[in-house]
Amino acid sequence: NILRGDTVQVIDRKHPEYGKQGIVQTVDRKRDRVIVDGVNVAPKHQKPDPDRGLSGRTIMKERSIHYSNVNLVDPVTGLPTRVSRKTLDDGTKVRVAKKSGAIIPRPEILKERKRPKNIAVTESDTSNADDVWEVTYVPFDKIPKHDLRRVRY
DSSP: OOOTTOEEEEOOTTSTTTTOEEEEEEEETTTTEEEETTSSEEEEEEOOBTTTTBOOEEEEEEOOEEGGGEEEEOTTTOSEEOEEEEEOTTSOEEEEETTTOOEEOOOGGGGSOSSOOOOOOOTTSOOSTGGGGOOOOOOGGGSOGGGGGGOOO
């Protein structure tokens, strides 16, 4: 239910960041964790790299938080809510907030790819549209018997 770009709130009362809201940067589905912008920030120590001329330093970085400790924010009330799924009359599946019944839209950031596709045209790409439909492979069992003498094994 939680997607990249959603606004979530920390609901775990024992968590030091309880009540904070932020936007989800990444979702780790294998470990059931999310990284939320501005939430669960901790110092990260970077080693020096003399080859590149970088000195050692400490940066503040968001750490992951288990998805069960966050809830989606209701777009109407601005409070955390549980989510149900519903199919509309036109057949589209939507997320619905349990508290207000409002539809939670998919984030706009999902329309653009996180890692863009490589669209460079190379020599191996087919440039002529007619060449795409040309048959260049004939399976062995489809070759006529009189042509089998010409086939190299």
